Amino acid sequence: MTIDYGGDDPYTGGTGFLKLLFHVYDNPDSGTGIYVLVARCKNLLGDRLPPILIHNAIGKQVNLFGRYPLPSDYAPSILFATLFSIIAVLHLVVFFINFSRGHYFFLNLVWSIIAVVRLISFVLRAAWTLDITKVKVAIAGEVLIVMPAILLISTNLILAQRLFTWRHPVGGSRKLFWIVMMSLYALVGILIAVAALGSAIPFLYFLSTKRLLLYINLNKWISVMVIVYTLTAVALIGLSLWLPTTKDEKLYTYQPWWIESFSPFYFVKKGAAQEAEESFMKRNSNHRHAIRVIAATHHHYKMVKGLSNERGDLKHNVSLMMIIISTILLLLSSLLRSIVVFQ
Template identity: 50%
Template sequence: MSAPPIPEDYTAVVGLSRLLAAMNNLPADGTGINQLVEQSHNLMGTWVPPVLKDYILGLQINYFGDYPNSTDLAPSIIFTVVFFIFFCAHLFVFFMNYSRGHYFYVSLCAAFYCAIRIVGFALRAVWSQDITKAQVGISGEVFLILGSIIIVSFNLILAQRIFTWRHPVGGSRKLFWNTMFTLYGVVAGIIAMTIVAGAVPTLYFLSNHVYTNYKICTEASAILIILYSLTSLSLIGLAFFFKPTSKDINLYTYQPWWIESFGTFYYVKSGEPQRAAATFMKRNSNHRHAIRVIAATHHHSNMVEGLSNQRGDLKHNHSMAILLISTVLIFIGALLRAVVVFQGNMQKNTSNVGKPVVMYICWGLFEVIINVLYLVGRIDLRFYRPGRLPKEVREIVTAQQSAVQSENEEDDDEYIDSSGERTPVEAPYSRSMEKEVHDDDDESEFRF
């Protein structure tokens, strides 16, 4: 009896791959590429035939941006250099502000995000030169995904400050802060889930059932990332959908009145924030416990007056435009990545959405635009919130205040409206309201 005919597509590479699969208890296709590379090296030495690499690679689940080859070296290096420039620019802005007493730690977050992008694209450049470096590849993929999530958190912090500016009462309550902290905790879980779901199938052999569960986990994380990318717009929408309440209007807010402009090359005068904090030694309790919000010349609440009001028109139309544009660009990247994840194609069957050029546009070009908006639009001025008053100022009680009433205290029954005129407060600011609001603010301090 003759042996059955061998199919034409059953080549030596197919036979070798099936032999390796049998040696590993017939795992699901697309899993354990890291171990397959090691076994291939054990069988053939340091050099693995390209035809074998291409065949095994074609069976892998496709990533957003595909697996790199030699043509990916140039764009990966370009974006590595570009994000290094942004990294230096954000650090320059931070230290320039820091030297003047203007502490905006969100700039450090931006620099950290750029550092993650640098590592991600640098690892992709290394991987493009040797596709068998699976550990380098999965590390680069993790850093690229991580950067796309961190920048969403960055936007959410800025949107949170817009919300508190519009609604100082609601934005300073424990419920609001606890909700935000819970959201950040959920995001940390999403990051962990995304990393595990992406790394484990690459590093280890899995059965078809377990591999399917990991795919479902990756799909769930992709959906959650899409929803998370829209949180900043949702928060801004809530801020402007609901009008400020009477409590918001009657509540005192502490704005950085020393910021005179949002210009690209403007920096605050050295020591101004500290001099402003020192003036609260002679202010009344309402002022010392005012809610700290971002700078604006159009506002709805009572504002603690500064020593000087010589500043330009500080509106937040451009601030919201920065958040809107950046959120839309981030959302597009998250949406296209989710499409690739739900397609679940093998690398050999990748669609146009999974091509490298799409990834370079979404995670490269779009985020370059976002960083330019951050730097040119000067988010360190637009979204700066004054720091906490010194401890000796916060602990002052009424009996310890100066007997000389400051000019600002004499005007406590008035507030500055959007036209710059003094208007009587409709309802007096009660001590009970002060305690209700400011106890929450003091106990739930947010450091960003």
């Protein structure tokens, strides 16, 4: 029997049974407490609940991003879980190869963790499709869907910050700028914690309509904050497109000159970063206090090994286009999620 979990049926025995349970719990909002509801129904009716009762109960729940799963969602969930497992392994392999060579790019590790969280969320969704009454699995999957999106925006914000500092080293090295950026990164933990609570509590407990509206508005606030958070990366990228100021042009920066290629199959020479650090610290104070920026310019100055006041141009920068495109895609996904939350 195929069940559509999208709406309500005419008044049936299942409807009356649910109304009785709600009355026992002091008539909470019918869109809350599915965890308690399923537990009590199984206590009274056994582990195999009637499909019409499941349909009636699920149809009253709050809207979910990506809807409630159907049996037909099992294969796509397994497919995406497999794809994210491959992505996680690839990022992890690249990280450990670089780490063994003394090149520490921790964003690869973060991207691997994000892919693992995505993998777990799709595995949980696949398990949920087999039994819609697995509420614990559903809640865990719903929370894990939110986390990677916020973390991925944070990685793009880090890349956008490094890009901004390369083009505008004066502003990018100021203490106030760093305080603002650190505050934004700290905001990630708050958003994830609030998002987890806002998503889980209405499913775990029976709530009054007034209290449910509070959590619905909380989820709306989170969706808006995620959009604003994404726009900070967009703003930094936009500011990077502006030509450097005179002060920026006069300030010396240095790049990791030991990175000789951006090819996906290129890895730095083992110990090159440590050798460069040791040689750099032997220079005069002007060189030693130069601001570290990303290896993003086509200018090469062999005499000072990466030290220059040239900001370069942007037309050749493939990495910039990757940051822009991925940030735009993240912004679109945040907007779409916000639309679902506001429905």
